[in-house]
Amino acid sequence: MYDEDDLIPVSALQHVSFCARQYALIHLEQAWEENRFTAEGRVLHDRVHVEHHEARRFFRQEYDMAVRSLNWGLTGKCDLVEIWYSESKNIKKVSPVEFKRGREKESDVDRVQLCAQVLCLEEMFGLPIEAGQLYYLQEHRRKDVCIDKALREETAALLEQIRVIQDVGVTPGAEYEKRKCDRCSLADICMPKSTGAKNKQVYRFIQTQLQLARKACETEENHAG
Ligand code: SF4
Numbered sequence: 001m002y003d004e005d006d007l008i009p010v011s012a013l014q015h016v017s018f019c020a021r022q023y024a025l026i027h028l029e030q031a032w033e034e035n036r037f038t039a040e041g042r043v044l045h046d047r048v049h050v051e052h053h054e055a056r057r058f059f060r061q062e063y064d065m066a067v068r069s070l071n072w073g074l075t076g077k078c079d080l081v082e083i084w085y086s087e088s089k090n091i092k093k094v095s096p097v098e099f100k101r102g103r104e105k106e107s108d109v110d111r112v113q114l115c116a117q118v119l120c121l122e123e124m125f126g127l128p129i130e131a132g133q134l135y136y137l138q139e140h141r142r143k144d145v146c147i148d149k150a151l152r153e154e155t156a157a158l159l160e161q162i163r164v165i166q167d168v169g170v171t172p173g174a175e176y177e178k179r180k181c182d183r184c185s186l187a188d189i190c191m192p193k194s195t196g197a198k199n200k201q202v203y204r205f206i207q208t209q210l211q212l213a214r215k216a217c218e219t220e221e222n223h224a225g
Helices: 010-018 020-027 036-048 109-125 149-168 192-224
Strands: 052-056 059-069 074-085 091-100 131-136 141-146
Touching (some): 010 074, 010 149, 020 149, 074 109, 091 109, 109 141, 149 192
Antiparallel strands (some): 052 059, 074 091
16 A cells, blocks of 8 residues: 555656656656647646546546546546446446547557546445547547456556656666657657767666566565465
8 A cells, every 4th residue: 555645646657657757757756848739638637637527327427527546656646537326326337538639649658547537436436347449639539448457557667667667766768769759748858869878878777787686576476485
């Protein structure tokens, strides 16, 4: 169980999934730059993030719902949580919906964020949640996302990566990738083309720490088993 002071924001998973250096610049160094992509995303979330709810007889929608998991050490907000009730008024199904600007991405960056919300909701409601949905503004439709074992493992691995970076307390070096860096809001601060070589040692050190942490977990699990 994690302490209230050690909770990781759900949004941090999205950042580390996109780029470990971007995560550290935002969460360790408090750097933040807005570009067109982040501005559009913010405007969309401002529209959604007005706390309210809508209810019908066996169904309820909660907008801008605060969530957390002490087991996973996570905290955040869900754009929308949909809740279904049985005739006896027990909660029988819970599912989050996350609103995104643009179109569905190839990477798991949005799915990981949804999975982290599911981990919180499962703990809060005491129910297994098998799926959530992503709504992409440009596509005007919701897309079902299966919260399967592989996605849960990927999310857990990213949480572990965040904790290692926090423990080390050093921002990893830049790994320039045109696809990512050209749309990154922190490109001007990061300067990936010129800072990459200088910081590669830090990146390697964090990867080594991560491997050691994973090995330690595997050894503990083997002993426990
Ligand atoms: S510019 Fe590239 S390397 Fe730098 S933080 Fe952004 S994505 Fe990461």
